[in-house]
Amino acid sequence: MRIGKVIGNVWATRKEDGLQGIRLLVIQPVDTKGNSIRTEFVAADRLGAGVGDHVLVTSGGSSRYIDKDNPIPIDAVIIGIIDSTEVKRGETDESSDRND
Amino acid sequence: MRIGKVIGNVWATRKEDGLQGIRLLVIQPVDTKGNSIRTEFVAADRLGAGVGDHVLVTSGGSSRYIDKDNPIPIDAVIIGIIDSTEVKRGETDESSDRND
Amino acid sequence: MRIGKVIGNVWATRKEDGLQGIRLLVIQPVDTKGNSIRTEFVAADRLGAGVGDHVLVTSGGSSRYIDKDNPIPIDAVIIGIIDSTEVKRGETDESSDRND
Amino acid sequence: MRIGKVIGNVWATRKEDGLQGIRLLVIQPVDTKGNSIRTEFVAADRLGAGVGDHVLVTSGGSSRYIDKDNPIPIDAVIIGIIDSTEVKRGETDESSDRND
Amino acid sequence: MRIGKVIGNVWATRKEDGLQGIRLLVIQPVDTKGNSIRTEFVAADRLGAGVGDHVLVTSGGSSRYIDKDNPIPIDAVIIGIIDSTEVKRGETDESSDRND
Numbered sequence: 280m281r282i283g284k285v286i287g288n289v290w291a292t293r294k295e296d297g298l299q300g301i302r303l304l305v306i307q308p309v310d311t312k313g314n315s316i317r318t319e320f321v322a323a324d325r326l327g328a329g330v331g332d333h334v335l336v337t338s339g340g341s342s343r344y345i346d347k348d349n350p351i352p353i354d355a356v357i358i359g360i361i362d363s364t365e366v367k368r369g370e371t372d373e374s375s376d377r378n379d
Numbered sequence: 380m381r382i383g384k385v386i387g388n389v390w391a392t393r394k395e396d397g398l399q400g401i402r403l404l405v406i407q408p409v410d411t412k413g414n415s416i417r418t419e420f421v422a423a424d425r426l427g428a429g430v431g432d433h434v435l436v437t438s439g440g441s442s443r444y445i446d447k448d449n450p451i452p453i454d455a456v457i458i459g460i461i462d463s464t465e466v467k468r469g470e471t472d473e474s475s476d477r478n479d
Numbered sequence: 480m481r482i483g484k485v486i487g488n489v490w491a492t493r494k495e496d497g498l499q500g501i502r503l504l505v506i507q508p509v510d511t512k513g514n515s516i517r518t519e520f521v522a523a524d525r526l527g528a529g530v531g532d533h534v535l536v537t538s539g540g541s542s543r544y545i546d547k548d549n550p551i552p553i554d555a556v557i558i559g560i561i562d563s564t565e566v567k568r569g570e571t572d573e574s575s576d577r578n579d
Numbered sequence: 580m581r582i583g584k585v586i587g588n589v590w591a592t593r594k595e596d597g598l599q600g601i602r603l604l605v606i607q608p609v610d611t612k613g614n615s616i617r618t619e620f621v622a623a624d625r626l627g628a629g630v631g632d633h634v635l636v637t638s639g640g641s642s643r644y645i646d647k648d649n650p651i652p653i654d655a656v657i658i659g660i661i662d663s664t665e666v667k668r669g670e671t672d673e674s675s676d677r678n679d
Numbered sequence: 680m681r682i683g684k685v686i687g688n689v690w691a692t693r694k695e696d697g698l699q700g701i702r703l704l705v706i707q708p709v710d711t712k713g714n715s716i717r718t719e720f721v722a723a724d725r726l727g728a729g730v731g732d733h734v735l736v737t738s739g740g741s742s743r744y745i746d747k748d749n750p751i752p753i754d755a756v757i758i759g760i761i762d763s764t765e766v767k768r769g770e771t772d773e774s775s776d777r778n779d
Contacts (some may be wrong), residue, residue: 386567387511387564387566388564388565389563389564391535395545395559403480421480439541440539442541449547450547451544452537453480454542
């Protein structure tokens with residue numbers, strides 16, 4: 280999964296069936312230190328994430344399994360809102376509380 | 380999902396079964412500001428998108444689920460025609476109305 | 480889907496079941512103007528594409544759905560032989576007839 | 580599959596169903612010599628891998644098949660904790676015991 | 680599919696169910712001329728490929744379909760051992776017999 284920061288919204292009236300009622304958020308991928316990496320993309324959200332939240336995003340074919348019995352044509356979905364991360368590189372500890 | 384701009388069409392007479400009747404559009408990926416990023420690709424379309432439209436494209440294995448009971452061998456499909464996006468980076472707001 | 484040009488063949492006697500009788504072609508990815516982009520790869524073919532043909536290639540998990548009831552372990556398949564493409568960038572029209 | 584080194588943890592209270600009870604680890608991809616390559620990502624873990632372990636990670640749609648009857652929306656999972664690798668390039672042998 | 684050269688082995692005692700008895704080989708991706716491209720990765724093998732063999736590798740979600748009734752969490756699998764390739768670029772023919 281990738282870590283990302285919610286930076287915006289996308290609205291689309293005409294869309295494929297199955298996407299009705301699902302929020303579409305613009306995600307800026309970040310590393311564990313919060314630095315922006317790569318290009319923004321759009322992810323579906325059912326958890327109620329808001330602009331500024333750090334989130335965990337699943338990409339690819341597994342995304343559609345947020346509803347097992349009803350796969351929908353999406354390729355990125357927010358699966359968690361991150362509370363905190365803890366990373367150890369060599370002798371250094373990096374901790375961060377997100378969304379406080 | 381990726382944001383893209385429809386820039387053309389592809390025609391193919393000889394094709395795999397299941398692709399009959401599906402439009403094939405050339406998509407230029409763009410960022411939320413409308414700048415071109417990466418290389419163009421081809422996506423299936425059932426929504427009636429036209430050249431110049433900004434669209435939301437699902438890539439990979441989920442694409443085939445535009446018809447759940449009848450998966451077809453495609454890896455990119457237009458799932459929405461974008462009305463507008465709103466992005467907030469730091470203190471700046473960027474809004475854009477598409478397809479006006 | 481990606482646009483590619485068929486540039487060769489691969490032969491393998493020892494292979495996984497399910498791949499018997501499927502042709503394996505070397506594909507050079509190209510953009511809509513026919514310029515080579517990225518590295519060549521190998522795609523399965525059931526349409527009878529030949530060296531020099533411009534083709535449409537589906538990658539990833541959807542590839543195996545060329546036979547819905549019999550998914551096979553392939554990650555790239557030719558789904559169409561391109562007749563022509565038409566691309567509009569700004570004020571310029573680019574048309575091309577392929578495989579003539 | 581990719582080789583990676585476990586470098587940290589991610590905690591998320593609000594998450595999609597099906598992710599309850601699954602550990603989320605930060606992975607630094609490495610080559611067979613242990614050098615860091617590319618950007619860190621997050622993988623699910625059911626094997627009990629710890630910080631410092633070298634692991635084998637499956638990405639993409641297959642990840643969800645750690646429980647065949649219960650696919651979950653993840654795109655990276657630790658499928659093995661590496662004991663050792665042996666690589667032969669030209670005339671040189673490179674062996675390494677991991678996690679000792 | 681990608682062309683690769685088998686350059687080594689990976690051993691893991693603790694692993695996910697379903698991976699028991701499957702060999703894990705280190706693959707160096709190569710182009711049709713045999714030049715190394717990109718970073719090595721690990722693929723499952725049931726065909727008995729050995730170090731030095733040129734092989735055809737399927738990546739992503741289709742990999743798990745080497746056993747249709749028993750999908751396993753792998754994202755790369757050797758589907759063929761290459762006998763030979765033939766590539767035509769412009770007026771030049773490139774043939775190569777592999778594994779002789």
